[in-house]
Amino acid sequence: MEKFNPDFLWGASSSAFQIEGGWNEDGKGESVADYNSFLYAGLQQADTKVASDFYHHYQEDISLMKELGLKVYRFSIAWSRIIPDGDGQVNQKGIDFYNKVIDCLIENGIEPFVTLYHFDLPLALVEKYNGWENRSCISAFRRYAQICFKEFGDRVKNWQVINEQNLMVRVDERLNMYHVEAKNKERVRAQMDYNMFVASAYVMQDCHKMVPNGKIGPAISSTMTYPASTKPLNVWAAKMNDNFKTNYALEMYCHGQYPGYYSNYLKKADILPSMQDQDEQVLRDAQPDFIAVNYYRTLVASYLPSDANHPFGTRKNDVDFDLYGYFKIEKNTNLSATEYGAQIDPMGLRIVLNEYYRQFRLPMIITENGLGTPDIMAKDGKIHDQYRINYLADHIKACYDAIQDGVKLIGYCPWSVMDLLSSHQGFKKRYGFIYVNRTDNDLKDLRRIPKDSFYWYQKVITNNGLVN
Ligand code: BG6
Numbered sequence: 001m002e003k004f005n006p007d008f009l010w011g012a013s014s015s016a017f018q019i020e021g022g023w024n025e026d027g028k029g030e031s032v033a034d035y036n037s038f039l040y041a042g043l044q045q046a047d048t049k050v051a052s053d054f055y056h057h058y059q060e061d062i063s064l065m066k067e068l069g070l071k072v073y074r075f076s077i078a079w080s081r082i083i084p085d086g087d088g089q090v091n092q093k094g095i096d097f098y099n100k101v102i103d104c105l106i107e108n109g110i111e112p113f114v115t116l117y118h119f120d121l122p123l124a125l126v127e128k129y130n131g132w133e134n135r136s137c138i139s140a141f142r143r144y145a146q147i148c149f150k151e152f153g154d155r156v157k158n159w160q161v162i163n164e165q166n167l168m169v170r171v172d173e174r175l176n177m178y179h180v181e182a183k184n185k186e187r188v189r190a191q192m193d194y195n196m197f198v199a200s201a202y203v204m205q206d207c208h209k210m211v212p213n214g215k216i217g218p219a220i221s222s223t224m225t226y227p228a229s230t231k232p233l234n235v236w237a238a239k240m241n242d243n244f245k246t247n248y249a250l251e252m253y254c255h256g257q258y259p260g261y262y263s264n265y266l267k268k269a270d271i272l273p274s275m276q277d278q279d280e281q282v283l284r285d286a287q288p289d290f291i292a293v294n295y296y297r298t299l300v301a302s303y304l305p306s307d308a309n310h311p312f313g314t315r316k317n318d319v320d321f322d323l324y325g326y327f328k329i330e331k332n333t334n335l336s337a338t339e340y341g342a343q344i345d346p347m348g349l350r351i352v353l354n355e356y357y358r359q360f361r362l363p364m365i366i367t368e369n370g371l372g373t374p375d376i377m378a379k380d381g382k383i384h385d386q387y388r389i390n391y392l393a394d395h396i397k398a399c400y401d402a403i404q405d406g407v408k409l410i411g412y413c414p415w416s417v418m419d420l421l422s423s424h425q426g427f428k429k430r431y432g433f434i435y436v437n438r439t440d441n442d443l444k445d446l447r448r449i450p451k452d453s454f455y456w457y458q459k460v461i462t463n464n465g466l467v468n
Helices: 032-040 054-068 092-107 123-129 136-152 182-210 232-255 260-268 279-285 346-360 386-404 452-462
Strands: 009-013 072-076 111-117 158-163 215-222 225-227 291-295 299-303 327-330 364-368 409-412 434-436 448-450
Touching: 009 111, 009 364, 009 452, 032 123, 054 092, 054 448, 054 452, 072 158, 092 111, 092 136, 111 136, 123 136, 136 182, 158 182, 182 215, 182 232, 182 279, 215 232, 225 232, 232 260, 232 291, 232 299, 232 327, 232 346, 291 346, 346 364, 346 386, 386 409, 386 452
Parallel strands: 009 072, 009 409, 072 111, 111 158, 158 215, 215 291, 225 299, 291 364, 364 409
Antiparallel strands: 299 327, 434 448
């Protein structure tokens, strides 16, 4: 394998609620993620909401990032640290914290790549407006983003708007939708989704106006789907899974319009969101500079006939549901899977990168990709995570192949820079290059221990992509 372009952005990723801790310090407001994800992971007690405690360890952590050789660090700003109640007073201490982080990164030669919103909507906005259901949330997000552009835009040139809106909108926990009556859920979900698209469009335009040389784009959760067989209905099911889960969102971000299959679904299910006249223009005028791709696995689908009483069938669970009755998720017997069921598929990455580039012709950056597993510290006090090295090496090779296919891929930021709170399984499921010495119920000493994969990735970066 040849090397990558000399300017290829080798990086790593995290998100605020999963790494920072300091969840209520220095004026921070609570977010739906502080509330729900900790509850979900059995980490609800206040004194354990420290995640990896990056809030107090950021200098040490950034030194380790420098040692790792990162060129770019993709992280998120917690909206509720900047504006504790989402749309009220600005919290100077929150701004100060991110100024320190950004300056420290730059001093260490690492480019900051900032996500504005990664699953952590300020809880106060849910209490006031039911969050994204209400258009007040659009103006609140726009104001928050403008504050970030003004405060940090002199040093931060790469921005991501919303992390994985296409996945988040389907997970009730992320939007705090527990209290919405079942019969209204899909209508509320469609409205929230639409309002987020409008908010993203405004924010992309604001970034272009406010940040000199600023670049901004959406980050999508990518789960490419294979048909369970060559039966045409199964091929159709797989295509519709991708369309309904990912492509409709990409079309909205890039072309400012829902594709026909999606608006027809909304009409048929009688859940067409309420729209305002000016939205059409705003959505059309917003142009992303790149697409950020979060990729972990692929899926397999077979056709599932619709429930006669519902236009598109019923949902069974939050993530791998039988979407609108089009399909049923199957196992891929050709692939191995992690113990959490994610089917490992580097070739799938090459396929989706080609597919997105063919459709949208925008540069892409991978902002998440990684293997989540309960790493065990060996007797020698080290973490020998050869399985993670294998996973990452195969995916880096797939990136290289996609570039050879003609895809414009500008960087690779695996998940995650260090162990952090998994969105569903707490500290049981680790992804990092750096081990954080704590468990779900015991904070221990929070010591940072570089894993074998740390030293391996360091060499990959030094050698600009040579994986072995
Ligand atoms: C992505 C999210 O979908 O997957 C991250 O952007 C998340 O926040 C990651 O942590 C891995 O998922 P999980 O549930 O294993 O933490």
